[in-house]
Amino acid sequence: MLTTLSVPLAYISTRPRHATLPAQMATVPRSPNSLSVSNVMSSEQTMQSKRPALVIIMGTSGCGKSTIGEGLAATLEVPFIDGDNLHPQSNVDKMSRGEPLTDQDREPWLQRIHKHAQELSDAAENRNSKRPVILIACSALKKIYRDTLRGEEHVNDDTHFLPIQTFFLYLKGSREALQKRMAARKGHFMTERMLASQLQTLEEPDLSTEKDVREVDIDRSREEVLAEAVAATQTLLDL
Ligand SMILES: Nc1ncnc2c1ncn2[C@@H]1O[C@H](COP(=O)(O)OP(=O)(O)OP(=O)(O)O)[C@@H](O)[C@H]1O
Numbered sequence: 001m002l003t004t005l006s007v008p009l010a011y012i013s014t015r016p017r018h019a020t021l022p023a024q025m026a027t028v029p030r031s032p033n034s035l036s037v038s039n040v041m042s043s044e045q046t047m048q049s050k051r052p053a054l055v056i057i058m059g060t061s062g063c064g065k066s067t068i069g070e071g072l073a074a075t076l077e078v079p080f081i082d083g084d085n086l087h088p089q090s091n092v093d094k095m096s097r098g099e100p101l102t103d104q105d106r107e108p109w110l111q112r113i114h115k116h117a118q119e120l121s122d123a124a125e126n127r128n129s130k131r132p133v134i135l136i137a138c139s140a141l142k143k144i145y146r147d148t149l150r151g152e153e154h155v156n157d158d159t160h161f162l163p164i165q166t167f168f169l170y171l172k173g174s175r176e177a178l179q180k181r182m183a184a185r186k187g188h189f190m191t192e193r194m195l196a197s198q199l200q201t202l203e204e205p206d207l208s209t210e211k212d213v214r215e216v217d218i219d220r221s222r223e224e225v226l227a228e229a230v231a232a233t234q235t236l237l238d239l
């Protein structure tokens, strides 16, 4: 488990929350030479390309969420938060005793992750037309958990600067690979005894319906997994 990383200063602004879009995003800039509508981005496209993105690195315990999340954050120069650090203490205590979490245990945690990401993106400086991106490691094992993280019910909540858009990077591994990695890891509250319940709970994303998910096969070196994760994140952010 990694500790929570602080958000780089470049991402923090003192701007108050906006209920409306800032002027530069609500209008489409036109140069005198580009009169054709097809030459300019529609304001909807502009807004979409600026909409802050939350990329959830998901999968069972031991799949490499913290390891790959850290590497991705360093490569893409964006903030990374380990979702383990947002669990209520009661959840950590429960997992440490070897007891799997229930839907009720996970619900406040998932809500907290979504809220935390939205707050970070509300505070993000919208510089140089760069899209703010936040990475969070979170198991997101079931479809209903992923829907909570998608937070679509908050999209029309106009207290936010722009509602965050959620994507998932699923680190997929065989039982054998996961078992081996958990067994080799020392000093983590989640021991390999918990793997069976993690796999039992896991509802693998259906890529034909959950179009905001990309899969990455973890059964390779860290460098290879990271390279694929970087490429997959870039394709996700172009959606
Ligand atoms: N590609 C890889 N090859 C070999 N070992 C790896 C690879 N990726 C991660 N590991 C190792 O596997 C173990 C599990 O990785 P990590 O702790 O990042 O997983 P996690 O998904 O964050 O787990 P948890 O959810 O339980 O915190 C760690 O000891 C890590 O160093």
Ligand SMILES: O=C(O)[C@H](O)[C@@H](O)[C@H](O)[C@H](O)CO
Pocket: 060, 061, 062, 083, 084, 101, 106, 139, 140, 141, 190
């Ligand atoms: O959904 C869950 O069962 C938990 O979130 C776990 O996945 C842990 O957070 C993590 O894997 C422990 O390190």
